[in-house]
Amino acid sequence: MVPVTFFLALAAILFCIGLYGVLTRRHLVIVLVCIELMLNSVNINLVAFSAIGPFANITGQVFTLFVITVAAAEAAVGLAILIALYRNRNSIDVIKHDLLRW
């Protein structure tokens, strides 16, 4: 049996890769993709705990479902914003969009 810690480690790795992607990539789509990746790593944790965690029960998986719905909604809205941004600023470089400041 694969011990839970392996899954947790994998999830951590994926999460950090996603985080690095969000912080550094300049292409907005990639940033959104990396966010999805981070959410995914959370799901791995949830499912891992629900399946082979210390108090294994179904709630982990139910939560994964919720996370997925949120992720989907977030992706949709993210892309909509991306498109609107592109149309107004005709650029999807993260650095260009710095209007929200003091």
Place this chain on the structure above:
Amino acid sequence: MIQNAWLIPVFPLIAFLILLFFGRFLKEKASYVGIAALALSFIVSVLVLFERIGGETYKFVIEWITFGESAITMGYEVTALNAMMLIVVTLVSLVVHIFSREYMHDDNRIHVFYSYLGLFSFSMLGLVLAPNVLQLFIFWELVGLCSFLLVGFWYFKPEAAAAAKKAFLTTRIGDVGLLLGLVILFNQTGSFDYGVIYAAVENGLINDTLITATALLIFLGAVGKSAQFPLHVWLPDAMEGPTPVSALIHAATMVAAGVYLVGVMYPLFLASSTAMTVVAYTGAITAFFAATMALVMTDIKRVLAYSTISQLGFMILALGTAGYVAGLFHLMTHAFFKALLFLGAGSVIFAVHHRQDIRDMGGLWSKMKITSVTFLIGALAIAGVFPLAGFWSKEEILASALLNGDGFLFAIALITAFMTAFYMFRLFFKTFTGEYRGGDHDDPHADDPQVDAYGAADVAEADNPRDDSMDKEAHVPPAEDHDHHHSPEENSGFMTLPLIVLASLAVVAGLVNLPFMGHPLEGFLTEGLNLGAQPHGALWLAILSLVVAGSGIALAWAMYYKGAIAEDFFAKKAPGVHNLLLNKYYLDEIYTAVFVRPTVAIGRFFWEMDKSIVDGIVNLIGRSTSSTGRSFGRRHNGQLQTYGLVSILGGIVVIALAFVLRGYFG
């Protein structure tokens, strides 16, 4: 009548209040209010004097302020000394009131003038009646205020305004010394009353360093008020005020207050020999010093001003050399003949349309008979010629200077007596004899150093462009209407009557303390005070003083009447000295350079320092907080990813901290 001696100062106070509120309506008749008030005071003070001679004294005191257990009281007291002073002050003030009715006749602020005169008489009489040193100090300052107001009466003249401020400030320096003296005295003796202080001094309650200190501090007050050597600079400038003011304040009463103060606090001075020598020497130096300057003055009022300073120096010298009665006797006689001289000068100035330079006068003997005769009597009196008052009092002072043992003081006194005779008669001959030199209108001596002090600003000058328009109606009518008969002639009764009264007094006053009548004044003044034997001069001293006075008059006669010696004989011989005297030993310039300019400089330095450093720090704190805030603000560059990074780093720090604290790494 002695109980209601308090009426004496109250009459002029009522006059002051009436004129203050209703002066505008009275206008011309304001003088009657003033004269009436002073007449009443004079009558009451004469009655009080008679009762006082009968030996009665009266003291009435009420509680003024209490702090802790001790209390300060106020009230009034009649003693021998102030009974005499009451007569002198009320008489001279009455005479001046009458004189100035004519002199200030055309000034539309005459009611204000009389209200100030009333306030002055009130505060001077209050000073004299004060039962304790504090009340004396209170009225002392009020007198200073009145002199400030009266000297600055023609306030639209910048010189008058500056002179008024200078007078108040210089006397203020003396007053602060006096205040310190009496505060220390209060702390030592627990009260301000004369009796308590005399008792404390007698039975040595105060250690003698303190006695000398308080004596000198109190003497500093006298120096300030009686214009003695270091603080005398204000009196000549105070001549900017109207002449009746100079006669009343700067000749007879106020300046005598300093001598009165030393007289009143005499036991304190007697107790410390150093104080006595300081007093004596200050008096001598001032007398000599002022007399030298009087020799060269060309403005009639300034000559008299310096002569006042010199005579006051004589009085202080007398008091310094244990001649208590001599000093006070001279104070009384001097009050009369100096007031006479000033009023005489006033009537001369009024006659020659307000020009004060004696080189423009001359030959007035024939034109102004009464003024000339009375002026001559005054001059003889001050010079110390035989029958007149000046002879008796000055001889007493010379005696006290001689008996004091210090030859130098006696010598100085003699030389000053000679100089007094000389400059008085120089003035007399220049003004009254020879031909009238005041014919032409433009002022020939505009460039003369003293003239700029007053000449240029002399308001009455027809061709004076500067503030001609505003002051026309304010001060004195333009000289035009005097033009048709521009040669001066005798003034009306209001002016000459006072002159006659004072002249007769100058003659009679000496008899009060006749040696061969057993010195009645001395008996009157010293009873009840153990001041030791009063010095009396031998016959040869009387003759010596007569000779000195005579030679002074003769020299003046030779130079200015006969012309045997050229007028500027001395000026040519010693131009340097002449120039030095002319510029009043450059004292004003020295004082400004030594005191005024550095204080202002220090003030400016502190002001800059205050603005830049103290305020700077405050503003710095303000600015630095706002600038750090602004610099943090600039970090927000809108880059989302930078924010993300910063929050992650923060997160890491927190997690690491949690690990460490929870001992994970255990």
Place this chain on the structure above:
Amino acid sequence: MMGNLLTWLVFVPLIGAALILTIPRENVNVIRSLAAIVSGSALVLSLIIWGGFDRGVSGMQFETVAPWFDIGFLQINYEIGIDGLSMPLLVLTTIVTTLSIFASFSIVKRVKEFYVWTLVLLTGMLGVFVALDMFLFFLFFELTLIPMFFLIGIWGGKMREYASFKFLIYTGLGSAIMFITFIAMFVKGAEAMNFQETSFSMIRLAEIYANPANPEVLTGALKGGLFLALFVAFAIKLPVFPFHTWLPNAHVEAPTAASMILAGVLLKMGGYGLIRVGFGVLPDQAARFATLIAILGVINIIYGALLALVQTDLKSLVAYSSISHMGIVLLGVASFTTAGMQGAIFQLVSHGFISALLFFMVGAIYERTKTRTISELGGLSKSVPILAGFMLAAAMASVGLPGLSGFVSELLAFIGIFGASADLIPAAYTIGVIGAIGIILTAAYLLWAMQRTTFGPMKEKYVGLPDARPMEYVPMVGLLVLSIAIGVYPHLLSDVINTTVIDIVSKIGG
């Protein structure tokens, strides 16, 4: 009604302010008269209390103690009362505020708010002088800051924002320090009674600090620190040398009425606080720092006078003269003699009247000539004789001419400083002499200013100036008559103050 007369006095202005709020802003005259009536009634109330004040008793009178609120062991009650020290200051406040309301009838901008703020300020000031509970004292102390901030900020001169902010932050800092010290005192007080009894009341704390249950809690260093912090807090308010820079800005920019109140009353709260809390609760520390206070007092006198000498703006000259006069308060207080203490309280009251009058005169002249720079003014006694006359009288009072109240306080302060015991202030004589030099400087700068403004030839541009209006006579005559009354017969004031002064000074065996 008789019972809590003081509470009525303190809160009548607040009620007045509320009333004014109801009046629409257009009918300005109704607002003005209502404001005058309200502050007039406060004045009448204070005079009733002055009449009812029992001169003999040394403790607190007209006391009211009511529990206000308590959190846990923190028991704060609404404790007010007056004694010889606060009685004259109370009357001074009502008089100066009423007269300043009369003086502010010439204000046309946002009149309604002006009077609301003035009345709130009046409540704050009255509260400070009556509060005996430290928390309440702090609350009223802060209450006075905000209205004055707005008064200067809205109706002020050109640099009013800078001046009002500087005033707010500077004095706000002072009151913050004060608050922290109060809390420290409260906690240490509770600790000293090992927590059986906790109290914010000044009187109770004074007793606790006098004889604490376990004395080792109240170490000398602690009490010294507390006193110094208090001294700094009140030194900012009573401007003492290093902390004085807010005063000239605040004064120059404040409108006439506000600067009358600021100089007349607000500075006195510093002095009052120092005596009430500093000397009341920690008398032994006050004695310990007496020399320091005396020296600071003298520095204040000389520094204020020297700076006033070189001012070009008449109003900042008067502001610096206030600093110089407050130095005399410090001198009197530090001497710890009955004369000195009474001199200090006299100076608080007399300076209140005189500086209010001076500021009113400067304001009146500014209204007419539109300039305050001394060099531009001149010959005023020709163009506006009555105003110039009152100005001269005010200057004379400020110089300390006998017959006016300034002299009495200076005399008492000097008697005090010279009478100070040698061990308390070793260099009392030298300090006294230097202080006396201050008097000469005061005469110098005031007379020099008077010479340049009122005397001298009349300037053409000031020919047709309107002289004093009837409404302006009220503050002028009122303040001058009061100053003369105290100057001529100070017994009026001294018998009220005397018992309290003896009580304060006896604390250290004065």
Place this chain on the structure above:
Amino acid sequence: MTGQMIFFIIFALIAITGAVLIIALKRISHRVVSMAFSFMAVAGLYFLLGAEFIGIIQIMVYVGAITILFVFGMMMTDHRNISFGPDPRKWQQALSFVGVATLLGLMLYGISTLDMHESTQPFVGSVEAIGLELYGHYFIAFLGSAFLLTSALIGAIVIARKEAD
């Protein structure tokens, strides 16, 4: 090395390389495809853990819908330009790598020191159990997510549509 372990390692490797490629590759389209592979691997893991339903959902939603969504997003914007030029924020890359690395290190250390007692036998969640739980205990959450989805839908349309003018 049980079969499960082998599959686990395979799927893990695919997932990690897919994730790394998302960041490393240049062309956008390649990156989106590598995303899809990575999500496929994750789905595989779910199956490994016995959560088939979740696995299927994962495939449908992530690999299917969201990838297509991103392809559209990519198409709409200028996918042709390869790079944006030099990154003006010089410290950003390095600092964030260091930050993320330490975060990873901390997490892994935390995980490694975790002493979770092994559950005896693995729990196999059936779809029926999920359904009961979903409509029973978490019914409100379910409705919440429904609202969430509809609002996201409407929001996306409103934001993305061309302005009327």
